[in-house]
Amino acid sequence: MFREKDAETREFLEAAKACVEICKSSGVPLLINDRVDVALACDADGVHVGQSDMPAWEVRRLLGPGKIIGVSCKTPAQAEQAWKDGADYIGCGGVFPTTTKANNPTLGFEGLRTVCLASKLPVVAIGGINAGNAGSVMELGLPNLKGVAVVSALFDRERVAAETRNLRSILMKNAYSRS
Ligand SMILES: Cc1ncc(COP(=O)(O)OP(=O)(O)O)c(N)n1
Ligand SMILES: Cc1nc(C(=O)O)sc1CCOP(=O)(O)O
Numbered sequence: 001m002f003r004e005k006d007a008e009t010r011e012f013l014e015a016a017k018a019c020v021e022i023c024k025s026s027g028v029p030l031l032i033n034d035r036v037d038v039a040l041a042c043d044a045d046g047v048h049v050g051q052s053d054m055p056a057w058e059v060r061r062l063l064g065p066g067k068i069i070g071v072s073c074k075t076p077a078q079a080e081q082a083w084k085d086g087a088d089y090i091g092c093g094g095v096f097p098t099t100t101k102a103n104n105p106t107l108g109f110e111g112l113r114t115v116c117l118a119s120k121l122p123v124v125a126i127g128g129i130n131a132g133n134a135g136s137v138m139e140l141g142l143p144n145l146k147g148v149a150v151v152s153a154l155f156d157r158e159r160v161a162a163e164t165r166n167l168r169s170i171l172m173k174n175a176y177s178r179s
Contacts, residue, residue, distance in 0.1 A: 031044060
C-alpha cells in the first residue's frame with residue numbers, strides 16, 4: 001500500500017510510479033491509498049478508499065474488474081455496502097489506539113469481531129498493531145480475518161527490513177499454528 005497524505009499530485013505520482021516498479025520486480029501487488037487517478041496513471045494493482053473517499057462502486061467502474069479494491073469499514077452496514085459495491089476486501093480498525101491517523105475511533109477486539117462476523121469479504125485489521133500484539137489479533141480466530149496492516153510498527157523504526165521480517169515470522173507462526 002502506498003499511503004501519502006501530504007504530497008502534491010505530481011510528487012505523489014512520481015513516487016507511486018517508483019513504488020510500482022519496485023513492487024512489480026518483486027512480484028508484490030501495490031495498492032494506492034485514496035487516489036484513483038494516481039492508481040490509473042501508474043497502473044497500480046488497486047486502490048484502498050475510506051468512507052469519505054470515492055465510493056467503491058465508482059472506483060470499480062473506473063478501474064474495471066481486474067483491479068483490487070479495499071474499503072475501510074467500522075460497522076457491519078459499511079461492510080455490507082463495500083460488498084455490494086464490488087470491493088475485494090475491507091480494512092477494519094482502529095483495533096488499538098493509533099497516532100498515525102488523527103481522530104480515529106478505537107473499535108477494540110469487540111468492534112473488530114462485530115465487523116468480521118458480518119463481513120462477506122476478507123478483513124484486514126488495522127490501527128496500533130505491531131509485533132507485540134499482532135499475534136493476539138490473529139489468535140482471535142475471527143471469521144474472515146485474513147491479516148493485519150501496519151504503519152508505525154515498521155516505518156517509525158530504524159531497521160525497517162528487520163522489523164518487517166520479525167512481524168512476518170510472527171504472523172507466519174500464527175498461520176501455521178491454526179492450519
Ligand atoms: C487495510 C487498510 N485499512 C484502512 C486504511 C486507511 O484508509 P482510509 O480510511 O482511506 O484512511 P486514510 O488513509 O485516508 O487515513 C488503509 N489504507 N488500509
Ligand atoms: C491508516 C489507518 N486507518 C485506520 C483505520 O482504522 O481505518 S488506522 C490507520 C493508521 C494505522 O497506522 P498504525 O499502524 O501506525 O497504527
